[in-house]
Amino acid sequence: DTEVTQTPKHLVMGMTNKKSLKCEQHMGHRAMYWYKQKAKKPPELMFVYSYEKLSINESVPSRFSPECPNSSLLNLHLHALQPEDSALYLCASSQDFGTSVPSYNEQFFGPGTRLTVL
Amino acid sequence: AQKVTQAQTEISVVEKEDVTLDCVYETRDTTYYLFWYKQPPSGELVFLIRRNSFDEQNEISGRYSWNFQKSTSSFNFTITASQVVDSAVYFCALSEAAGGTSYGKLTFGQGTILTVHP
Numbered sequence: 001d002t003e004v005t006q007t008p009k010h011l012v013m014g015m016t017n018k019k020s021l022k023c024e025q026h027m028g029h030r031a032m033y034w035y036k037q038k039a040k041k042p043p044e045l046m047f048v049y050s051y052e053k054l055s056i057n058e059s060v061p062s063r064f065s066p067e068c069p070n071s072s073l074l075n076l077h078l079h080a081l082q083p084e085d086s087a088l089y090l091c092a093s094s095q096d097f098g099t100s101v102p103s104y105n106e107q108f109f110g111p112g113t114r115l116t117v118l
Numbered sequence: 119a120q121k122v123t124q125a126q127t128e129i130s131v132v133e134k135e136d137v138t139l140d141c142v143y144e145t146r147d148t149t150y151y152l153f154w155y156k157q158p159p160s161g162e163l164v165f166l167i168r169r170n171s172f173d174e175q176n177e178i179s180g181r182y183s184w185n186f187q188k189s190t191s192s193f194n195f196t197i198t199a200s201q202v203v204d205s206a207v208y209f210c211a212l213s214e215a216a217g218g219t220s221y222g223k224l225t226f227g228q229g230t231i232l233t234v235h236p
Binding site: 109 | 149153155160161164168170213214215222223226227229
């Protein structure tokens, strides 16, 4: 099963709302990622969790708060977002992060959450 | 720093034509991985292939084939007898092996929008 699931599929929120994006994988992967993708652009890395610990934060504003409750779950908590944060948010997982085993670096992506901030 | 260039922004073909998507990369590392992903209109990035820097063997999978030329730092993707379902954005990506300055991170090209007309 090479599936990464994300909920919700679509989300509309106001600038004062608090919401969360959820991501789940059951492939036994130990690395999970959040990406942000604007229209007609490639995905931009936001966060990397490796073995449930935050390994990389790409200088993301604090209004985005990641959480990894266990090795299968990854959340992204949203608070006080701006309209320019509207984008497709993609979750991905890989067997491991930054290893010398080639296949472990393959990232598998979920379908994304399309976020609109009003 | 690593960089991936996909010079073709958009390609339009008629069904059954062959089409090649170009990808040129830059990296200082001797060990790295190259990937192709497909992003259909639904939004999910679909993993297509990984190629290791130490393996220059070309690969064919059905109508898809990949040509890795280390001497020219290129990793091109050819779709033979294209079909309407091949319409999508295609991303080439690069990641360094463990120990590189950006190890584990995927650097994406800007993507090529492929439209296959019936």
